[in-house]
Amino acid sequence: MFCFQCEQTAGGKGCTKVGVCGKDASVAQKQDELTCALIELARAADGKSPGPEADKLMMEGLFATVTNVNFDPNRIQELIELVKTEKEKLGGAEDFPQDKLWDDDVNARSLRSTLLFGMRGMAAYAWHAHILGKEDKDIINWFYKGMKAIGEDHSTDEALNLLMEFGNVNLQCMALLDEANTSAFGHPVPTTVPMKVEKGPFIIITGHDLLDLKQLLEQTEGKGINIYTHGEMLPAHGYPELKKYPHLKGNFGTAWQNQQREFDGVPAPILFTTNCLMPPKASYADRVFTTGVVGYPQTQHISEGKNGIKDFSPVINKALELGGYPEDKIFTGINGGTEVMTGFARNAVLGVADKVIEAVKAGDIKHIFLVGGCDGARPGRNYYTEFVKKTPKDSVVLTLACGKYRFNDLDLGKIGGLPRIMDMGQCNDAYSAIVVATELAKAFNCSVNDLPLTLVLSWYEQKAVCILLTLLALNIKNIYLGPTLPAFLSQDVLNVLVEKFNITQISTPDEDLKKILG
Structure with a gap:
């Protein structure tokens, strides 16, 4: 292979x-x-x-x-x-x-x-x-x-042109998905999400598929089963059509690479709706259910039925069988926090854009960082935790995708009533960040590259690749990328991208902040 x-x-x-x-x-x-x-x-x-x-x-x-x-x-x-x-x-x-x-x-x-x-x-x-x-x-x-x-x-030029053309098409695709999600579930609103699991039967749902969550919520309504999101499903708590279900209780665990440790011994089934499945350990493999495109040998798969409806009865029955915890159990994030916030998608942020613009003009917000992307297991990803901790108090951190679990339980305070860390959603919601950056550039009558804005991104898999190509197609420069540069980029191709877009590999939080802030 x-x-x-x-x-x-x-x-x-x-x-x-x-x-x-x-x-x-x-x-x-x-x-x-x-x-x-x-x-x-x-x-x-x-x-x-x-x-x-x-x-x-x-x-x-x-x-x-x-x-x-x-x-x-x-x-x-x-x-x-x-x-x-x-x-x-x-x-x-x-x-x-x-x-x-x-x-x-x-x-x-x-x-x-x-x-x-x-x-x-x-x-x-x-x-x-x-x-x-x-x-x-x-x-x-x-x-x-x-x-x-x-x-x-x-030729190299033809291939590079194809990549830029693709980046623009992917922007269309992200806009289409944004329209699909918001038309079906409403525009996300800022929401505080607890990390406590209440006693009794529960189901953990992970991945990105909001429709699967909606159907699971409908099928568990009134059955005494609570639903907890995991990983990239966390932003679901911000959608009005999902948050209206009282048994959508909170978030369990952190990012995908920790699942083998976090799922071990949990008295509940886990439903995987999209990617980020790790090979299940034998101790909990009988509690893993897959659906959609996800698959793993010898785990139970929930297929689509008539009219696109899935029957989640096997997951529900497993939750009732296992019974959950006998008492409430409080979990924490990587940094010890017991709750996180989400729901700061484009509509929510642009709804307070006047406050952001006023704070920038007044000097209360001197810089905006977008620290987002995929998390992973490779050593060195604590860079993103330390980077966010060290950002100046007069700066705001926008974030999205599962990389946020490195720091989303930190309390960095507020600026002008806004939390300094604002979770914009899944990796699927990168469109929100692009729209916000574009609208801010319009407000200040400059290009995105001239804003006091720096993108500090972590990549892991292929959705991060298509987002990066979209950013490059939009001619967004000076992106900090880590923890490593992609192995599939040859040195010659990498040199072209670095020269044209000034992509910089992350070094240390102190060095990079000094370079960014001058």
């Missing part, structure tokens, strides 16, 4: 025997086979959508290859067969050899991989919008254009 698509890849070069994520060579081979089948489908379709069934498979197939999503080779094989059937309906296409994916000129491989990984990330966003009934034909068509392009040879 060969895989270097995530930040934790072995030796910073690539996993060749077994994935650090836990996938074995058979799963890696099936994922490559599925990727090649999708390239062939795009070729057979001549780079544009041939119809709804193929479109669904294109999104689902790309999503299934994102890190920590699907570890089940049998389910991946099912997708491969469905994709091949769709390809044959179009008259077939020349096979794309698997070794072509990774064995090529180092720069060509780097550029091809960057586009592929970005498209995998965008497929996750498109899929979430799709299940909420929102689609954009331009976005769908770009999947075919992009996958067809991955199967072709391009």
Whole structure:
């Protein structure tokens, strides 16, 4: 096998025997086979959508290859067969050899991989919008254009142009997902979320799929079962149509990489709705349920039923069987806090934009930091905790995605009535941060790069890749990126991006703050 698509890849070069994520060579081979089948489908379709069934498979197939999503080779094989059937309906296409994916000129491989990984990330966003009934034909068509392009040879300039074009399309996709979520569940509002688990039966739900949470809340209503979010599901507490359920009680645990420790011994089932599944330990594997694109061998999978409704009875029955804790139990975040806040999405922040603008003009807010992205297990990620702790008291920290668990339970005080740490949501909600930055730039009649704003990002998997490409397509510069630079970027490609966009690898909080603040 060969895989270097995530930040934790072995030796910073690539996993060749077994994935650090836990996938074995058979799963890696099936994922490559599925990727090649999708390239062939795009070729057979001549780079544009041939119809709804193929479109669904294109999104689902790309999503299934994102890190920590699907570890089940049998389910991946099912997708491969469905994709091949769709390809044959179009008259077939020349096979794309698997070794072509990774064995090529180092720069060509780097550029091809960057586009592929970005498209995998965008497929996750498109899929979430799709299940909420929102689609954009331009976005769908770009999947075919992009996958067809991955199967072709391009000059460096052509490949870089494709990456920038993709970044703009991904912005459309993030806007589409924002519309899907807010039209279905309302605009998030600032909400304090406790980390206490009340006695009695409960279910932990993790991932990003808000529709799954909505259906679970509906099916557990009045049954004496409380629901607790985990990981990237935390921002669900800010949505009016979800927070109205009184049994959506709080948040359990921290970021995804801690789940094997945090889930061990918990008397409750865990429902995984999207990526960030780690191989379950034997001590709690019988309490793990997957749904949607997620898969793991020998765990129970909840499939979609008629009209898109899922039957979560097995999860509910397991919660009743296990019974939960006999007494209330208080948990804490990484820094000892017992509650966190969320819900500062674009509508909430722009609703107080006049206060922010006034505070900046008055000198009360001298700098805004966006410290966000994926969390992970690699040593050195405590950088983000220390960075936030050391930000000046006259600065604001916006955050999103699971990287916030490094510091979101800190109390840094307030400025002008606003908390200094404001959680804008999931990685899916990066669109909110872009809109806020754009609106602030308009208010100050300058470009985003001229704002007193610095992006300090942590990356782990492919959704972070597509967000980064969108930021670059918007010509946003001076981004601080860590904890390591992507292994799939060749030195030549990296040099181009550094020269053009001044991407800087993080060093130490003190050194970086000194450089940022002058």
